[in-house]
Amino acid sequence: MKGKTRMDIGNRIKNLRLSKNLTQEELGERTDLSKGYISQLERDLSSPSIETLFAILEVLGSTPKDFFDEEERQQKVIYGEEERTFYEDTEKGYRIEWLVPESNEKEMEPVLLQIEAESCFKQFEPSLSETFAYVLEGSVTVMLGKKAYEAKQHETIYFHAQDEHQIINNNKERATLILVATDSYL
Numbered sequence: 061m062k063g064k065t066r067m068d069i070g071n072r073i074k075n076l077r078l079s080k081n082l083t084q085e086e087l088g089e090r091t092d093l094s095k096g097y098i099s100q101l102e103r104d105l106s107s108p109s110i111e112t113l114f115a116i117l118e119v120l121g122s123t124p125k126d127f128f129d130e131e132e133r134q135q136k137v138i139y140g141e142e143e144r145t146f147y148e149d150t151e152k153g154y155r156i157e158w159l160v161p162e163s164n165e166k167e168m169e170p171v172l173l174q175i176e177a178e179s180c181f182k183q184f185e186p187s188l189s190e191t192f193a194y195v196l197e198g199s200v201t202v203m204l205g206k207k208a209y210e211a212k213q214h215e216t217i218y219f220h221a222q223d224e225h226q227i228i229n230n231n232k233e234r235a236t237l238i239l240v241a242t243d244s245y246l
Contacts, residue, residue: 069113070104072127076120077102090119153179153229159238170240175200175229183226191225191241193217198235201228 077087077098084098091098093112100106101116108116117127139160146157153176160170173193175181193202199212205223219225221241229235 068104069107070102073098073116073120074102076117076122076127080120082120087116087119091115149182152182153177154181156181167243168240169243170238173227173237173239175227175235175237177229177232177234180226180228183224184221186223186225187221189221189242191217191219191221191239193227193237193239196236196238198229198233199231200235200237201230202226203228 077084082090083095084102085095087093088095088098091112093116097106101108114124117124143161144157144159145161146155148155155174157172157174158169159172160166173181175198193211193216195211195213195215195217197213199210200217202209202211202217202219203224203226204219205225209217211217217237227237227239
């Protein structure tokens with residue numbers, strides 16, 4: 061029909077499946093469908109029955125209303141300063157500002173971290189996460205287990221968090237870092 065756009069059911073199923081980190085085979089197993097049939101659906105070579113579509117949506121955590129909602133869902137790309145949240149621990153001498161709201165629900169958690177002179181950020185237990193930091197101003201000591209690493213302004217920090225770890229500012233001036241940690245439960 062002219063003027064109307066055709067709903068791309070297959071592509072929507074594929075995008076939902078990928079957002080849940082499922083393979084076609086895994087989706088097929090959870091819905092008692094074959095990998096080949098899932099592939100045909102995603103390429104719009106086959107159309108599912110209403111019952112089959114609803115079963116797929118249930119496994120993918122979507123409602124039919126959300127799935128068929130015609131509004132274009134756009135991902136959030138730009139976050140303004142007014143959207144940030146922060147926590148300040150004056151006793152330990154640090155301030156952490158979450159640069160992306162609800163980033164603790166995402167795979168990466170970017171923060172702006174300020175550590176006052178002769179202060180430290182909290183100590184973390186070993187995990188499966190990876191941590192990246194860029195020192196904007198000042199310098200810090202990164203403790204990984206019993207080893208200490210010094211990073212100064214404009215240097216990059218990157219480590220796997222398999223040991224206890226902590227970032228310390230032993231200097232006479234404040235240190236500021238951009239820090240990104242991956243989700244430790246991946």
